[in-house]
Amino acid sequence: MESNYHTFKRRDNQLIVITHLAQLLTYLTGFGGLIVPLVIWATQKDNVEGMDAHGKSILNFQLSIIVYSIISIPLIFVFGLGILTLILIGILAFVMPIVNGIKASNGELPSYPLSLNFVS
Template identity: 90%
Template sequence: MESNYHTLKRTDNQLLMITHLAQLLTYVTGFGGLIVPLIIWATQKDKVDGMDAHGKSILNFQLSIIVYCILSIPLMIVFGLGILLLILIGILAFVMPIINAIKASNGELPSYPLSLNFVS
């Protein structure tokens, strides 16, 4: 008789919320907005219900932010629009984790706009 112990996942909306808010570490420490959610997702995706979907959304969003920041550098030099792009990225990277943390606390799935699909 097989045990279903390993297939049972707990519901932990607070941890999901913390995982989203951990992205804001970048604004406090200069790094960590990708690393901390990655560690939480990697260690908890098989233990917490919904962590896999939330973690993948966060990683895709953070990697997309990095790509958009890199793309804004030549736009600064060539068109000067890169500065506006960086400001918009900064606002989006600050606001969206808060919105999705609220969604996670309510048991809803996250949605990050303009997020490229790196991890599926």
């Protein structure tokens, strides 16, 4: 006998907003900004409408921030250029989760500039 069981995704913009804002945990704990959104995305991507796209954008942005930060460290010795790039990365990593959290609350897709595509 064939089953007619279908999974329906629920709409939960608040959880998506929380996932974006969870990136700010990096400023409190030093590492939570990647781990918490990863856990939320991994556990809810099949249950919440839009979570997969938002989660992938968040992970790509966080991984990009890590890569850009690692690249900036040796640039510190080149006329202090690395210090400037680390400051810019810090500002970007603080502002963009808030901007995209607001966009998510309005049902819009996120856009993270300079984000490399690690997870697709």
